[in-house]
Amino acid sequence: MRLIQNMSTISEYPTPDNSSNSVIKIAVVGGSGVGKTALVVRFLTRRFIGDYERNAATLYSREIQVDGEQVAIQVQDTPGVHVGNGLSCQDHVTRSIQWADAVVLVYSVTDSRSFELIGQLHQQVRVLLPDPQVPVLLLANKAELLHLRQVDGQAGPRLAHALGVAFCEVSASESYSEVHRAFRLLCKGLATPPGTATPPTTAPEKRRASLMPRPKSPNMQDLKRRFKQALTAKVRTVTSV
Numbered sequence: 001m002r003l004i005q006n007m008s009t010i011s012e013y014p015t016p017d018n019s020s021n022s023v024i025k026i027a028v029v030g031g032s033g034v035g036k037t038a039l040v041v042r043f044l045t046r047r048f049i050g051d052y053e054r055n056a057a058t059l060y061s062r063e064i065q066v067d068g069e070q071v072a073i074q075v076q077d078t079p080g081v082h083v084g085n086g087l088s089c090q091d092h093v094t095r096s097i098q099w100a101d102a103v104v105l106v107y108s109v110t111d112s113r114s115f116e117l118i119g120q121l122h123q124q125v126r127v128l129l130p131d132p133q134v135p136v137l138l139l140a141n142k143a144e145l146l147h148l149r150q151v152d153g154q155a156g157p158r159l160a161h162a163l164g165v166a167f168c169e170v171s172a173s174e175s176y177s178e179v180h181r182a183f184r185l186l187c188k189g190l191a192t193p194p195g196t197a198t199p200p201t202t203a204p205e206k207r208r209a210s211l212m213p214r215p216k217s218p219n220m221q222d223l224k225r226r227f228k229q230a231l232t233a234k235v236r237t238v239t240s241v
């Protein structure tokens with residue numbers, strides 16, 4: 001991986017529990033050569049760099065603005081997966097997904113096999129991150145290569161709808177704004193509104209949980225009443241024997 005200015009590459013792999021609670025963690029997964037690195041670099045630096053070595057899993061860190069708020073994000077660019085006996089790179093992908101607050105599933109519109117992988121990858125995401133509130137984005141890349149298109153323009157939105165995830169079609173090479181919009185869409189729901197920042201001691205799971213609807217708090221009076229009723233019923237049963 002060449003050195004990219006204005007962006008810190010932290011390490012090959014994130015340690016799941018030591019990152020700050022105020023960081024949004026995004027895992028980018030998909031088939032090989034679909035443009036994962038190009039997309040991440042485009043999003044974080046605005047630049048398209050066309051030539052990368054094969055990705056061996058790189059974690060990028062950056063601060064971005066989401067709705068006027070400065071948000072720290074970490075993006076895990078994972079190695080491409082292949083279909084064989086199951087998915088290869090399973091371990092890398094598994095660890096990245098487990099670590100993430102949000103997931104981007106990438107395919108290239110010029111590669112139908114990368115599209116066919118999405119179903120399995122999504123299944124893996126839902127097993128590893130069963131909370132339905134975890135944002136997942138299906139991202140179709142290389143949209144400008146019209147003459148090489150293998151995946152129909154309607155197939156992506158249809159699949160996204162069936163999986164219950166967001167969808168964007170972009171070209172990392174042609175458009176920074178499309179890529180930026182797609183990632184922002186993902187970050188939007190995760191950015192903590194001003195004045196409601198969670199204390200840094202809170203575990204990352206708690207922040208995710210805070211996005212879920214809270215169960216109604218139990219009414220103590222009602223609980224006492226129900227407890228009393230249950231006891232009375234038991235006493236009645238015992239005395240009637």
Ligand SMILES: Nc1nc2c(ncn2[C@@H]2O[C@H](COP(=O)(O)OP(=O)(O)OP(=O)(O)O)[C@@H](O)[C@H]2O)c(=O)[nH]1
Pocket residue numbers: 031032033034035036037038039049050051052053054055056078079080081141142143144145170171172173174
């Ligand atoms: N024409 C075009 N080429 C792109 C686009 N995005 C990426 N590419 C090219 O696709 C190739 C693969 O891009 P990468 O970003 O390395 O893909 P990757 O998914 O990270 O690949 P792995 O490291 O093998 O997992 C490179 O030659 C990129 O220049 C795009 O939007 N349009």
